[in-house]
Amino acid sequence: MCARKQPPVWMMVVRIIIIVLICITMVSGLMLGMCTSAYGDQRPGDSIEGRPTADYAQVTTDIPDIAADYAALATREGRTLFQRDADAQMPMASTTKIMTAVVALENCELDKQMLVTVGAANVGGSEAGLEAGMSLPFSDALYAMMVPSGNDAAVVIAENIGSSEGKFVEMMNTKATDLGMTATRFADASGLSAEEHYTTANDYLKLTAYAMRIPLFREVVATRYKEIIVAGKVIALESTDKLFDVLEDGQALGVKTGFIDESGYCFVGAAAKGDIELYVVILHAPDDMQRFFDAATLLEWGFAHYRRVELLNSAQQVALAPLTSWRDKTVAVYIPQPVRVELLDLNGDIQQDISVEAVAGAVVRGQVVGQIVWEQSGEVLASSELVAAESVAAPDFWQGIEIWWQRLIGGFGGEPEHAEGSVLLPTSVPVPAAA
Numbered sequence: 001m002c003a004r005k006q007p008p009v010w011m012m013v014v015r016i017i018i019i020v021l022i023c024i025t026m027v028s029g030l031m032l033g034m035c036t037s038a039y040g041d042q043r044p045g046d047s048i049e050g051r052p053t054a055d056y057a058q059v060t061t062d063i064p065d066i067a068a069d070y071a072a073l074a075t076r077e078g079r080t081l082f083q084r085d086a087d088a089q090m091p092m093a094s095t096t097k098i099m100t101a102v103v104a105l106e107n108c109e110l111d112k113q114m115l116v117t118v119g120a121a122n123v124g125g126s127e128a129g130l131e132a133g134m135s136l137p138f139s140d141a142l143y144a145m146m147v148p149s150g151n152d153a154a155v156v157i158a159e160n161i162g163s164s165e166g167k168f169v170e171m172m173n174t175k176a177t178d179l180g181m182t183a184t185r186f187a188d189a190s191g192l193s194a195e196e197h198y199t200t201a202n203d204y205l206k207l208t209a210y211a212m213r214i215p216l217f218r219e220v221v222a223t224r225y226k227e228i229i230v231a232g233k234v235i236a237l238e239s240t241d242k243l244f245d246v247l248e249d250g251q252a253l254g255v256k257t258g259f260i261d262e263s264g265y266c267f268v269g270a271a272a273k274g275d276i277e278l279y280v281v282i283l284h285a286p287d288d289m290q291r292f293f294d295a296a297t298l299l300e301w302g303f304a305h306y307r308r309v310e311l312l313n314s315a316q317q318v319a320l321a322p323l324t325s326w327r328d329k330t331v332a333v334y335i336p337q338p339v340r341v342e343l344l345d346l347n348g349d350i351q352q353d354i355s356v357e358a359v360a361g362a363v364v365r366g367q368v369v370g371q372i373v374w375e376q377s378g379e380v381l382a383s384s385e386l387v388a389a390e391s392v393a394a395p396d397f398w399q400g401i402e403i404w405w406q407r408l409i410g411g412f413g414g415e416p417e418h419a420e421g422s423v424l425l426p427t428s429v430p431v432p433a434a435a
Contacts, residue, residue: 041065045085049344056346064301066294069264070283072201073298075276078209081302081344086201089183090283093258094126094149095204095268096191099172101146101220102211104157107171110139110216112160120155125192125260127152129235140228146220147237149257151190158189165189179206194262201281208255208268208279221254221270242289243269246296253277257291267291273303274434276342306344310435311374311382312425313338318386319356321369322421325394327406330419331363332389333370339382345431347377354423356386362394376431 042063046053053063064073064082072086080086113135121132128150130136136144138160144153155165162168165188172186184204187197199207211217224239240257251271258266264284269292271278280298285291312318314337320330333356343350356370363369370386411417 041067043084045083045088047083048346049079049081050083062301062304064298066282066297067290068282068285068294070201070281071294071298072205072281073302074205074209074279075302075306075342076209076212076279077342078205079342080202080205081278081306082298083201086205086281087183089198089200091194091197091260091263092191092199092204092283093260093263093266094151094191095256095258095266096186096189096197097145097149097154098204098207098211098256098268099175099186100154100157100168100189101142101217102207102214103168103171103175104138104142104161105214105216106175108138108157108161110137110142112138114138114141114156114160116152116156117159120152120159123151123155123190123192125151125190126240128237130156130230134231136228136230140230142216142220143223143226143228143237144235146256147223147226147239149240150237151192154190176203176207179210181206191258192260194260201283204268204281205279208270208281212253212255212270212277212279218253221256223254241267241269242292243267243271243295246292247271247299251299255279259288265291267295269295269299271299271303275308276303276306278302278306305346306342307434308340308342309432311339311341311350311432312372312384317389317424318372319354319370319423319425320419320421321356321363321386321388322358322419323363323392324358324360324418325362325400326392326418328419329392330421331359331369331392333386334389335372335384336366336387337384339374339384340435341374341381343376343381343431347379349376349428349430350381351375351428352425353427354386354425356421356423358418358421359388363388363392365389365391 042053070088071084073082074080116130116132116134118132126149128144128148130152141153141157144150158165158168168189169186176184181203184199187193226237228235241254243252251273253270255268255270265288267282269280278299280295282291282294285294312335314335317332319333321333323329353373367388368385369388373383374381
């Protein structure tokens with residue numbers, strides 16, 4: 001048997017070098033993948049408070065990673081935190097029923113009886129199970145429309161309030177105009193239409209914030225299961241909203257799902273954590289569950305970075321104000337009451353601009369002697385007066401003579417005429433923890 005011939009040394013060295021290069025390439029690719037995933041699926045149309053997400057790269061890599069083509073997140077007060085192409089017009093499918101519910105609630109008594117027509121019963125798509133000839137109160141029709149996304153119930157409501165669906169749609173468009181939804185148009189009450197039926201994520205944030213101020217609307221969209229009895233028939237209504245299952249217990253407040261081929265999977269949601277209530281709009285998500293995952297991602301990101309904080313409490317001394325009638329007296333300065341605001345921590349440190357006045361003569365406890373202004377990223381967050389913590393009388397006649405003499409003598413030595421004021425807080429502070 002012949003011994004196996006060993007390859008030349010140079011060939012073995014080449015092989016080792018090739019293996020090392022392959023390993024380096026694989027590790028580099030893995031590291032690049034890790035860095036990319038940290039930023040998630042960022043797109044040119046993504047922005048945080050109107051600024052491109054790229055502007056925040058030095059602050060954090062925690063940028064929302066969502067799959068939907070259009071999205072927006074805002075606070076209850078209307079402050080938009082995140083947007084993805086949020087001004088692009090898209091069909092909104094059954095999320096249309098948010099406006100249907102708003103217009104109906106503002107134009108109909110809850111006990112009004114509504115007749116189910118043949119057209120309503122046969123409208124198609126998702127339905128609540130209403131049959132032609134049935135009669136039910138508006139309150140039940142509202143649940144039948146919003147909980148299982150009943151197109152039949154939507155048409156019933158529109159026909160019985162507007163006398164026809166077309167006239168009711170006119171009411172919907174008028175309401176959209178009133179709410180400043182300038183990029184929105186409705187063509188039906190259910191959302192089945194795709195032509196001449198569109199909105200934007202930003203417009204739908206306006207609608208959602210308005211709708212969530214209506215107590216009964218909030219109650220209905222938060223319902224996961226309800227039974228109604230119509231013409232002796234028990235109809236079980238089960239919510240299409242899976243955000244209740246995706247978010248932590250108690251955070252999801254519901255609102256509305258939607259789907260047609262042209263719109264993709266849509267969802268408008270609301271959630272609350274502590275004092276913070278946020279609204280999210282998802283349009284054209286790739287599948288049923290992804291819209292809820294996207295909504296949860298945005299909401300959880302919002303709760304993590306947008307919070308209520310205490311900028312300053314009334315027990316913390318802010319400054320010393322000089323009393324110019326005295327040579328050596330100052331008065332402690334505080335804010336009269338705690339100052340709390342809601343802010344986005346990604347906007348960086350908070351600047352504190354403090355101005356303190358010199359006080360001549362007497363000062364009375366609670367007297368305004370200055371002001372403090374808080375800013376973040378160039379935006380004013382809050383301001384407060386600064387007040388004296390105690391009363392200090394002005395010098396009497398003989399004290400005044402003594403102070404005058406001391407100033408005269410001290411002036412030759414360059415001594416100041418009165419004590420200097422001072423600011424005790426830094427000009428810049430990090431965002432505090434949640435209040």
